[in-house]
Amino acid sequence: MAVALQQVEVRREGRALVAGVDWEVRAEERWVVLGPNGSGKTTLLQVAALRLLPTRGAVRVLGQVAGRCDLRRARRSVALVSAAVARQVRPSLSAAEVVLTGRTGALEPWWDRYEEADRAQARELLDRAGVGHVAEQPFGVLSEGERQQVLLARGLMASPGLLLLDEPAAGLDLGARERLLQSLAAVATSPTQPPLVLVTHHLEEIPPGITHALLIRAGRVVAAGPVETVLTGETVSACFGLPVQVERRGDRWGAAAR
Ligand SMILES: Nc1ncnc2c1ncn2[C@@H]1O[C@H](COP(=O)(O)OP(=O)(O)OP(=O)(O)O)[C@@H](O)[C@H]1O
Numbered sequence: 001m002a003v004a005l006q007q008v009e010v011r012r013e014g015r016a017l018v019a020g021v022d023w024e025v026r027a028e029e030r031w032v033v034l035g036p037n038g039s040g041k042t043t044l045l046q047v048a049a050l051r052l053l054p055t056r057g058a059v060r061v062l063g064q065v066a067g068r069c070d071l072r073r074a075r076r077s078v079a080l081v082s083a084a085v086a087r088q089v090r091p092s093l094s095a096a097e098v099v100l101t102g103r104t105g106a107l108e109p110w111w112d113r114y115e116e117a118d119r120a121q122a123r124e125l126l127d128r129a130g131v132g133h134v135a136e137q138p139f140g141v142l143s144e145g146e147r148q149q150v151l152l153a154r155g156l157m158a159s160p161g162l163l164l165l166d167e168p169a170a171g172l173d174l175g176a177r178e179r180l181l182q183s184l185a186a187v188a189t190s191p192t193q194p195p196l197v198l199v200t201h202h203l204e205e206i207p208p209g210i211t212h213a214l215l216i217r218a219g220r221v222v223a224a225g226p227v228e229t230v231l232t233g234e235t236v237s238a239c240f241g242l243p244v245q246v247e248r249r250g251d252r253w254g255a256a257a258r
Pocket residue numbers: 012013017035036037038039040041042043044201
């Protein structure tokens with residue numbers, strides 16, 4: 001079991017941001033977490049990333065029990081790709097350095113020593129994502145689409161046991177989104193890659209290979225399970241609070257108001 005949450009609750013300023021969450025992610029599963037703005041998706045991802053301890057409930061990630069393990073060590077096996085990570089990166093670092101430092105989750109190349117094999121792996125990850133040509137460019141000048149590919153490569157560089165992505169396709173144009181979804185699908189469909197959890201607002205941003213979905217509204221789980229049973233008009237309407245029609249076209253999803 002990669003993630004096991006039992007009755008997890010996170011309270012801030014007297015308010016429950018998430019409550020009563022039971023959720024299990026197995027090694028072979030690839031999850032999408034969907035929900036409206038402010039429903040608690042990022043909070044839940046932070047808990048699964050061992051970056052946030054819940055106020056109540058039990059959290060076990062990759063065999064480590066939160067509150068009973070060395071969190072700094074345990075966190076190293078969980079890669080988190082998010083806008084918060086992107087903001088921490090020094091803009092003058094090259095794309096290749098951003099990926100390379102992902103090996104240990106460092107923010108500066110001088111924090112660690114790297115072998116030639118590490119540098120080669122960073123280059124290969126960028127090539128595989130189709131952004132090898134920006135390897136020597138400063139991260140700060142990259143387009144949003146290139147940046148997301150670099151951040152995904154950085155996450156994979158750590159050879160994580162769990163890969164968590166918070167809204168990776170937000171703000172991307174159609175082409176950049178489709179290229180990122182291709183990279184994500186390659187990870188999601190590979191049996192040698194770790195379990196993956198991807199947070200999004202849009203069914204159109206679900207990459208091929210996603211097997212399970214968790215729908216959350218106002219901090220509570222509306223539905224969780226295999227995509228075929230969870231991504232229906234009824235549950236997605238309940239989650240977003242408006243009547244929507246859900247469509248599946250091949251290995252892609254879509255939704256529109258009814
Ligand atoms: N540290 C905090 N203190 C108080 N409230 C917080 C804190 N962090 C988050 N919140 C609130 O918790 C709620 C859930 O936030 P969260 O970021 O988890 O939602 P989300 O589903 O990821 O939202 P979005 O889709 O808009 O990114 C929001 O109402 C937010 O304002």
